[in-house]
Amino acid sequence: MLQKLEFVIRRLFTSVFVLIGVSLITFFLARVVPSNAAALYIGPKARPEDIERVRKQLGLDRPLPVQYAIYMADLLHGDLGASIGTKRPVLAEIIDRAPASLELLFIGMLFAILFGIPLGVLSARWQGKPPDVAVRSLSIVGVSMPAFYLGLLLQILFFRNLDWLPLAGRVSNDLRFTNPILPLTNFLLFDSFITQNWLAFKDVTYHLVLPALTLAAFPIGLIARMTRAAMLEVLEQDYIRTARAYGIKDVVITYLYALKNAFSPTLTVIGLTFAYALTGTFFVEIIFNWPGLGLFTVRSLLNLDYPAIMGMTLFGATAYVIINLIVDVLQAWIDPRISLK
Amino acid sequence: MTAIPVLPTEPEIQSARTFRHVLSVIVRDPLSLISTIVIILFILIAIFAWQVAPYPLEGAGKTNVSHSMLPPSPGHPFGADRLGRDMLSRVIMGARPALIVPIGVVLFAVLIGAPLGAIAGYKGGWVDETIMRITDLFLAFPSLLLAMAIASALGRGLQNAAIALVVSWWPWYTRLVRGVTISLRERYFIEAAQATGVRDSVIILRHILPNTISPILVQATVDLGLVILAMGGLAFLGLGTQPPSPDWGLMVSEGRDFILKQWWISTFPGLAIFIVVLAFNLLGDTLRDIFDPRQYR
Numbered sequence: 001m002l003q004k005l006e007f008v009i010r011r012l013f014t015s016v017f018v019l020i021g022v023s024l025i026t027f028f029l030a031r032v033v034p035s036n037a038a039a040l041y042i043g044p045k046a047r048p049e050d051i052e053r054v055r056k057q058l059g060l061d062r063p064l065p066v067q068y069a070i071y072m073a074d075l076l077h078g079d080l081g082a083s084i085g086t087k088r089p090v091l092a093e094i095i096d097r098a099p100a101s102l103e104l105l106f107i108g109m110l111f112a113i114l115f116g117i118p119l120g121v122l123s124a125r126w127q128g129k130p131p132d133v134a135v136r137s138l139s140i141v142g143v144s145m146p147a148f149y150l151g152l153l154l155q156i157l158f159f160r161n162l163d164w165l166p167l168a169g170r171v172s173n174d175l176r177f178t179n180p181i182l183p184l185t186n187f188l189l190f191d192s193f194i195t196q197n198w199l200a201f202k203d204v205t206y207h208l209v210l211p212a213l214t215l216a217a218f219p220i221g222l223i224a225r226m227t228r229a230a231m232l233e234v235l236e237q238d239y240i241r242t243a244r245a246y247g248i249k250d251v252v253i254t255y256l257y258a259l260k261n262a263f264s265p266t267l268t269v270i271g272l273t274f275a276y277a278l279t280g281t282f283f284v285e286i287i288f289n290w291p292g293l294g295l296f297t298v299r300s301l302l303n304l305d306y307p308a309i310m311g312m313t314l315f316g317a318t319a320y321v322i323i324n325l326i327v328d329v330l331q332a333w334i335d336p337r338i339s340l341k
Numbered sequence: 342m343t344a345i346p347v348l349p350t351e352p353e354i355q356s357a358r359t360f361r362h363v364l365s366v367i368v369r370d371p372l373s374l375i376s377t378i379v380i381i382l383f384i385l386i387a388i389f390a391w392q393v394a395p396y397p398l399e400g401a402g403k404t405n406v407s408h409s410m411l412p413p414s415p416g417h418p419f420g421a422d423r424l425g426r427d428m429l430s431r432v433i434m435g436a437r438p439a440l441i442v443p444i445g446v447v448l449f450a451v452l453i454g455a456p457l458g459a460i461a462g463y464k465g466g467w468v469d470e471t472i473m474r475i476t477d478l479f480l481a482f483p484s485l486l487l488a489m490a491i492a493s494a495l496g497r498g499l500q501n502a503a504i505a506l507v508v509s510w511w512p513w514y515t516r517l518v519r520g521v522t523i524s525l526r527e528r529y530f531i532e533a534a535q536a537t538g539v540r541d542s543v544i545i546l547r548h549i550l551p552n553t554i555s556p557i558l559v560q561a562t563v564d565l566g567l568v569i570l571a572m573g574g575l576a577f578l579g580l581g582t583q584p585p586s587p588d589w590g591l592m593v594s595e596g597r598d599f600i601l602k603q604w605w606i607s608t609f610p611g612l613a614i615f616i617v618v619l620a621f622n623l624l625g626d627t628l629r630d631i632f633d634p635r636q637y638r
Contacts, residue, residue, distance in 0.1 A: 021478035026490070033494040140626070144619040146570050148577045149593055149611035152600050160601050167601075275483035283574060287597070301493055302579055313490040317482045324481075 007332050015325045022317045027071045030310040031060065040306040043084035080314070081307030085300065090311035093296060099186035100170060101281050101292030107189075107208050108215030108277055108284075109270075116220045117259075117266060120227025124235060125254055135224055142221025147280050151214040151287035158210060165210050168289040172203050211288040215280050219273035226269040230262035264335045271327030275320055363555075366631055373627040376620040383617055384444075387436035400430030402585030410603050420605035422595065424585075428605060432613050435587035438499050438576070440617060443568040447561050449507045454514025455557060459545045461515065462522025473519065476512035484509040485571050492580040499588070502581040506571055510564065517560055521553045563625035566618040573614045589614045 031037045038055040039046060046054075055061055059070040074080075080090035123135035158165040166172065170188055171181065179199045184191045189208070192201040234240065235258050243253050285294030293312065300308035367373045386393055394400040408425035411417055419428035461472040479487065484506075491505035525531055525548075534544050575581040576590030584591065589610040596606025 018477060018481045021474075022481050025478060025482070025487075029490050029494045033491075140619065140622055144566065144615055144622050146573050146577075146590075146593075146611065146614050146618075148574065148590075149607070149615060152593070152597065152607050152611065156600060156604060278483050279485040279489075279574075283577065286578075297489075298578055301489065304493070306493075309490060309493050313482075313486060316486045320483050320486075321481055 004332055004336070008329055011325060011328050011332075015321055018321055019318060022321065023072060023075065023314070024068070026310055026314045026317070027068050029313070030306070031058065031067055031071065032064070034306075037306075040304070041081060041084075044304065075314070080311035083300070083308045084305045085303050085308065090308050093308065094293060094311065094315055096186075097291065097293045097296050099292075100290060101285070101294060103187045103189060104208070104211055104215065104281055104284065104290060104292060105277055107212040108280075109219065109274065111212050111216035112219035112223055112273060112277075113270065115216065116223025117227050119220070120224040120266070121231055121254060121259060123224065123228040124231030127232060132228075135228070139221035139224040142217045143225075145217055146283075147214055147218065148283040148287055150217055151210070151284060154210050154214060155287070166207050168287075170204065170207050170290060171200065172207075175200055175203050211284045211290055214287065215277055215284045218276055218280065219270075222269055222273050222276075223266060227262060227266045230265040231258055234258045234262045264331055267327060267331050267334065271324055274323045274327075278316055278320060363628065363631055367624070367627060370627055372623050376623040379616065379620040380624065383436060383440055383613075383620075386433055387441050390434045390437060394427075394430035394433040396427040396430040397434065399426040400434035400587055402426070402587065404585075410599070412603075413605050419609040420603070422592075422606045423599070423603075428592075428609055431587045431592060432589070432609050435589045435592060435610060436613070438582045438586070439573060439589040439614065440569065442499065442503050443506075443565060443572045446503050446506045446510065446568050446572070447565055450510040450564075451514050451557055451561060453507065454511035455518045455550065455553060456545070457511075458515040458518030458520075459522050459549050459553065462519040463526060463541065463545055463549060469519070472515065476515045479509065479512040480516075482509065484567075485574060488571060488575060489578070489580060492575060497580055497583060499582045499586075502572065502575045505575070505580075506568060510568065513564070514557065514560070517556060518550075518553045521556055522549050525549055525552055559625070559628040562621055562628055566621035566625065569614065569618050569621070 034040050036051075038051045038058060038060055041058065042050050042054050059067050062070075078091050080094075082088065083090050083093055086093060119135045119138070123132045126132045155167055159167040179197055181188055181192050181197055181200045181204075182195050184194065188204045189201065192198075192204055231254075235254075240253060240258060243257055244250075248257075281290075281292065282294035282298055284290065285292050286298055289295070293315075297309065297312045299305070300312065367377055390400070391397045396405075399405055403426070405421070405425035405427075408417070408421040408427070409423055411421035411425065413420040417427050417429065419432060421427055422431065457472050457476075461469040487509040488502070488505040491508055492502045495501035495504060531544060531548060534548055572581060573590030573593070576588045577594045579591075579594070582588035582591050584595070592610035593607045593614075596603065596608075596610075600607055
């Protein structure tokens with residue numbers, strides 16, 4: 001127990017150092033790499049005196065360590081600057097749009113785990129047989145397909161050809177008037193569920209299927225492959241053979257005894273796929289016109305909204321560091337050997 | 342110091358044997374063989390794009406408004422886009438930024454990452470600490486997010502997108518090569534070289550780096566798929582190749598508004614990305630089975 005606690009504390013410390021390093025890199029990109037950072041910060045229509053004012057404000061005329069100190073002080077106050085496009089603080093924009101992206105990310109990762117792990121187990125269980133071949137083909141297609149292309153193909157198939165699912169957006173337009181969702185948290189699934197707005201709940205669910213599936217394709221492939229590899233390794237071990245010799249049911253052995261020990265490497269991959277999914281939402285949100293952080297970032301990229309781009313970079317990296325921390329701690333909890341390393 | 346003749350050492354002979362072994366496995370496995378052929382074919386098409394494309398000028402960006410939105414036909418098997426450009430020619434010409442540039446990106450990432458990894462692994466101590474902590478910082482970002490930030494800091498364009506990807510990919514090779522180097526450092530031929538007074542720089546260049554080539558090749562094959570996807574992604578977002586130049590990712594983006602009626606504009610460039618990435622992934626899987634670079638991590 002003490003060892004685990006020590007591991008968690010040590011891991012927290014490294015995360016803090018990594019975050020400081022991350023801030024150094026974003027500082028470099030935000031203030032040092034561009035030849036005229038002040039002009040970028042205020043946008044293309046700036047007057048020279050405005051640029052001069054911003055230069056003073058950001059401390060761009062002062063030595064680099066002082067500039068970094070100013071940058072860090074702003075960050076710690078939650079000040080990421082103001083978006084050029086919307087004139088609002090970048091942090092407010094991020095907070096407003098986060099629920100839409102997080103809802104997509106959660107459902108996407110849920111799909112990835114719910115499909116990926118059983119598929120991987122199935123594949124390992126039937127190694128070399130048709131189910132294995134099918135799963136392996138599916139996973140290699142999943143990791144080879146660009147998200148921005150898969151999304152379009154799914155739209156063609158499920159909207160244009162079959163007309164089963166909506167084309168884009170989070171909720172149908174007419175529903176906004178007939179059954180508006182009370183914006184409690186802006187997690188629409190949750191909001192419509194809690195207010196028992198079933199019509200809206202169904203509509204929101206339908207809208208989520210294609211984006212979440214597009215986002216999940218790559219993680220499903222990766223998770224299925226890793227689960228398969230880990231399962232194959234575990235299934236060869238003596239204790240599994242012993243369990244078989246005792247006549248314990250195959251289903252119990254596969255899903256209870258083997259999967260439990262194969263789960264640790266799978267968890268690592270789940271953590272890794274979050275990194276993919278974070279940037280994956282950018283493409284999915286453009287394709288499905290999803291009003292989240294990705295759409296905001298991509299618009300900022302196109303409009304050269306520099307404060308917004310740098311704010312999102314820092315936000316994304318921070319989220320990733322925290323996810324990695326959580327995965328490591330979870331792993332130490334599942335597999336006690338890790339905290340001993 | 343007098344030069345000491347360097348005899349071919351045991352692992353160097355072994356690596357030559359591994360290479361022949363790899364070739365024989367690829368030739369015997371139908372999927373890997375097809376993948377290799379597909380990759381070589383696409384690279385040849387990219388190199389000879391001007392000769393292969395039926396309408397090279399349209400492929401490069403010249404508009405032909407009378408052919409606007411022409412559906413696929415024998416004369417234009419992939420149809421034509423909004424500005425009437427032959428899509429087959431566009432896809433062929435787009436192979437350069439979409440395929441050749443990622444190969445260059447991986448090459449540069451190896452050239453930066455591998456020597457740093459060898460130095461870190463060989464020297465150990467504070468040199469190792471410093472180099473590895475720096476790579477940790479870069480790896481703390483999701484690669485594509487870092488590449489997006491760098492590409493927008495440098496300004497849009499194919500060259501800057503490529504630089505951005507190199508900057509976010511080199512640390513993986515530093516990690517890999519460091520691991521291989523640490524396992525090599527204990528071997529007799531390195532100890533023998535050290536004992537006879539061969540300079541560190543010579544040991545790293547002549548004895549360590551050549552022995553890291555096979556794991557690097559495996560890793561690079563797998564990475565190429567990822568870098569092609571990332572490059573396509575940056576182009577799709579408008580951070581890579583700028584119009585009217587052709588690029589697969591950019592073309593998928595250009596056809597997005599017409600996807601429900603003129604499906605061919607996005608479909609064929611996207612298919613090209615998918616096929617190439619699939620080929621690299623299939624080949625990478627085979628190579629990884631023969632020679633797992635992860636065993637050094």
